[in-house]
Amino acid sequence: MSDVPETVRRIRSGDPRTLARTISRIDDGDPSVAQVLRALHTHTGRAHVIGVTGPPGSGKSTLVDKFVGEFRRRGLSVGVLAVDPSSPFTGGAILGDRIRMQSHALDEGVYIRSLATRGHLGGLSGAVMEAVRVLDAAGFDRILIETVGVGQSEVDIVRLADTVVLVSVPGLGDDIQVLKAGIMEIGDVFVVNKSDRDGADRVVREIRSMLETALVNGVTPRALSGAGVADRGGHHIASAARESANAHGYGDAHGLPPVLKTTAETGEGVMPVVDAVEAHRAALEESGLLRERRLRNAAYELRDALGKRLLARLDSPDALARLDALARDVVERRRDVYDAVDALHEALSLEEKHPRR
Amino acid sequence: MSDVPETVRRIRSGDPRTLARTISRIDDGDPSVAQVLRALHTHTGRAHVIGVTGPPGSGKSTLVDKFVGEFRRRGLSVGVLAVDPSSPFTGGAILGDRIRMQSHALDEGVYIRSLATRGHLGGLSGAVMEAVRVLDAAGFDRILIETVGVGQSEVDIVRLADTVVLVSVPGLGDDIQVLKAGIMEIGDVFVVNKSDRDGADRVVREIRSMLETALVNGVTPRALSGAGVADRGGHHIASAARESANAHGYGDAHGLPPVLKTTAETGEGVMPVVDAVEAHRAALEESGLLRERRLRNAAYELRDALGKRLLARLDSPDALARLDALARDVVERRRDVYDAVDALHEALSLEEKHPRR
Numbered sequence: 001m002s003d004v005p006e007t008v009r010r011i012r013s014g015d016p017r018t019l020a021r022t023i024s025r026i027d028d029g030d031p032s033v034a035q036v037l038r039a040l041h042t043h044t045g046r047a048h049v050i051g052v053t054g055p056p057g058s059g060k061s062t063l064v065d066k067f068v069g070e071f072r073r074r075g076l077s078v079g080v081l082a083v084d085p086s087s088p089f090t091g092g093a094i095l096g097d098r099i100r101m102q103s104h105a106l107d108e109g110v111y112i113r114s115l116a117t118r119g120h121l122g123g124l125s126g127a128v129m130e131a132v133r134v135l136d137a138a139g140f141d142r143i144l145i146e147t148v149g150v151g152q153s154e155v156d157i158v159r160l161a162d163t164v165v166l167v168s169v170p171g172l173g174d175d176i177q178v179l180k181a182g183i184m185e186i187g188d189v190f191v192v193n194k195s196d197r198d199g200a201d202r203v204v205r206e207i208r209s210m211l212e213t214a215l216v217n218g219v220t221p222r223a224l225s226g227a228g229v230a231d232r233g234g235h236h237i238a239s240a241a242r243e244s245a246n247a248h249g250y251g252d253a254h255g256l257p258p259v260l261k262t263t264a265e266t267g268e269g270v271m272p273v274v275d276a277v278e279a280h281r282a283a284l285e286e287s288g289l290l291r292e293r294r295l296r297n298a299a300y301e302l303r304d305a306l307g308k309r310l311l312a313r314l315d316s317p318d319a320l321a322r323l324d325a326l327a328r329d330v331v332e333r334r335r336d337v338y339d340a341v342d343a344l345h346e347a348l349s350l351e352e353k354h355p356r357r
Numbered sequence: 358m359s360d361v362p363e364t365v366r367r368i369r370s371g372d373p374r375t376l377a378r379t380i381s382r383i384d385d386g387d388p389s390v391a392q393v394l395r396a397l398h399t400h401t402g403r404a405h406v407i408g409v410t411g412p413p414g415s416g417k418s419t420l421v422d423k424f425v426g427e428f429r430r431r432g433l434s435v436g437v438l439a440v441d442p443s444s445p446f447t448g449g450a451i452l453g454d455r456i457r458m459q460s461h462a463l464d465e466g467v468y469i470r471s472l473a474t475r476g477h478l479g480g481l482s483g484a485v486m487e488a489v490r491v492l493d494a495a496g497f498d499r500i501l502i503e504t505v506g507v508g509q510s511e512v513d514i515v516r517l518a519d520t521v522v523l524v525s526v527p528g529l530g531d532d533i534q535v536l537k538a539g540i541m542e543i544g545d546v547f548v549v550n551k552s553d554r555d556g557a558d559r560v561v562r563e564i565r566s567m568l569e570t571a572l573v574n575g576v577t578p579r580a581l582s583g584a585g586v587a588d589r590g591g592h593h594i595a596s597a598a599r600e601s602a603n604a605h606g607y608g609d610a611h612g613l614p615p616v617l618k619t620t621a622e623t624g625e626g627v628m629p630v631v632d633a634v635e636a637h638r639a640a641l642e643e644s645g646l647l648r649e650r651r652l653r654n655a656a657y658e659l660r661d662a663l664g665k666r667l668l669a670r671l672d673s674p675d676a677l678a679r680l681d682a683l684a685r686d687v688v689e690r691r692r693d694v695y696d697a698v699d700a701l702h703e704a705l706s707l708e709e710k711h712p713r714r
Binding site: 034037038041042044045055057129171291294295296298299301302303305306307309310311314323324326327328330331333336337338339340341344345348 | 394398399412486652662671687694695697701
């Protein structure tokens with residue numbers, strides 16, 4: 001446990017038990033795992049990190065399973081992190097995923113792992129990123145992050161990937177709109193799964209039309225920006241990126257990301273999706289966008305980790321007692337929230353200036 | 358705009374334009390709205406805040422629409438906040454909701470509003486809570502918060518409610534498991550919507566069995582705890598709560614929350630759900646759990662707001678430049694993430710000790 005060099009050696013050799021134990025330590029928030037992660041850092045950055053997200057019922061897990069098969073056929077090793085956002089409290093993992101993934105159970109080139117989401121603010125995406133680094137250092141060529149849902153925390157997670165596959169499905173009803181509103185900035189490759197169902201072509205058309213509208217309105221697709229988010233800069237590189245994207249067969253002439261149909265159950269359409277993912281990566285690399293995107297991701301991760309670190313000040317018994325007292329003041333209308341936060345901020349800053357430990 | 362007492366007066370009189378403008382200011386992160394919220398604080402705390410959540414396609418919006426109708430029939434005014442978690446980047450609102458809600462458009466006792474989710478860490482639930490306070494001060498008897506999805510940020514939001522309605526639906530496939538893993542701690546009233554579909558009874562049975570298993574394993578249902586989360590304390594009050602819950606006709610003799618079937622389209626089963634929500638509130642109030650729960654919610658909100666405040670230190674140009682430089686170090690493997698966070702933390706703490714402004 002405490003033998004860091006030996007643990008690092010085993011991780012780098014891809015030993016499944018050491019990988020499992022290390023990721024469990026990350027998942028449990030064990031602070032001692034930091035030493036291992038620090039030592040791994042120089043051995044990371046090689047893997048292609050692919051996020052796969054979409055609403056419940058869109059068949060993501062089956063699709064991921066098929067992606068794994070296709071990558072294996074191409075001679076690439078694959079790590080899978082299935083993030084279960086359902087249980088911030090109980091921390092359960094999705095057994096179903098594991099069962100479904102049994103087809104790869106005896107393949108040494110595949111490692112599959114569920115992650116619970118125990119952390120609060122900043123905890124989850126931080127933990128996912130650390131687990132990605134472990135698999136990266138272990139030498140997996142492709143790392144798939146599967147998340148359920150389209151909530152903000154899931155968006156935060158996929159934002160940590162080099163390439164994001166956004167899975168949609170016919171027949172989800174009006175709520176499908178939810179999926180569409182922000183897709184331009186989220187997805188690099190769009191997949192309409194269960195495309196044997198009625199309405200698949202309509203969903204494809206709707207997504208295309210959303211993407212076109214966004215493009216007309218001057219929104220840079222995530223696929224052509226380093227950021228993956230519409231924040232500072234990055235837009236100037238869009239045209240260079242479009243050229244190299246076209247050279248690699250990713251996207252269309254207008255820079256619109258591909259929208260592809262699949263039937264994960266039968267494997268139909270899976271190969272073109274994997275082609276698109278690979279083409280996206282090649283285009284990212286050639287255009288310099290991969291580096292841009294990783295810079296943004298690192299900045300995002302640092303911000304996240306800093307938030308976690310700063311809030312850890314609340315974990316002392318003294319700070320918790322102060323928090324409870326202030327909460328009482330707010331509920332009893334003696335203070336408003338702003339007052340209370342001021343007081344809390346003040347108290348914690350003072351604590352930092354006169355540390356007791 | 359800058360006339361705070363006048364704005365407060367208009368909000369308290371329920372003026373729809375002032376409500377809309379104030380909530381927009383909250384949604385946009387306009388800091389000047391703080392003055393208004395502070396002035397409103399003593400006028401809040403009266404409304405019953407009800408969270409409604411569930412996966413995309415479960416028909417939540419239609420259900421919320423029917424809840425509004427039923428509350429109105431009972432002579433209660435209703436505010437609705439539809440939280441759209443899809444677009445942290447573009448900030449779009451769900452047009453569909455608004456269209457569907459048109460049946461209440463001319464009713465002064467109803468106010469409906471979509472909220473985008475622009476904020477980062479801690480931003481979203483903070484903004485929702487502020488909007489709830491505005492509607493609370495405006496005198497709405499019931500405030501419904503509708504969120505799509507079951508991701509962590511949505512869980513965080515419903516956690517701010519007095520009563521949480523968790524909506525499920527038959528036929529979502531294996532991903533429905535996601536919904537089940539943590540439900541015991543999330544829901545107070547469970548609804549299986551679209552119950553005219555095949556498999557509705559099976560979903561009801563599955564939820565009941567999940568709840569029973571959790572109870573046997575010593576998990577206190579959210580419905581009987583002040584916390585709504587399995588954190589510090591609160592469990593001792595479960596038995597008193599169960600008694601008053603039974604007296605009010607909420608839940609069964611074992612303290613299990615109700616699991617009810619609805620068909621939102623026709624309105625079937627809506628009335629018993631509203632009854633259960635009202636019974637839950639009455640039981641919460643009588644048992645003292647309402648206060649407990651609000652204390653927890655306030656503590657949670659303060660923690661949230663503090664995180665936001667602390668991270669705001671990153672917003673200066675100097676701090677951003679430092680963040681970018683450190684991100685570059687991480688990507689180029691000159692520093693690991695831990696080193697970089699240490700350096701960032703150090704830099705920000707120093708800045709605080711020697712403020713430039």
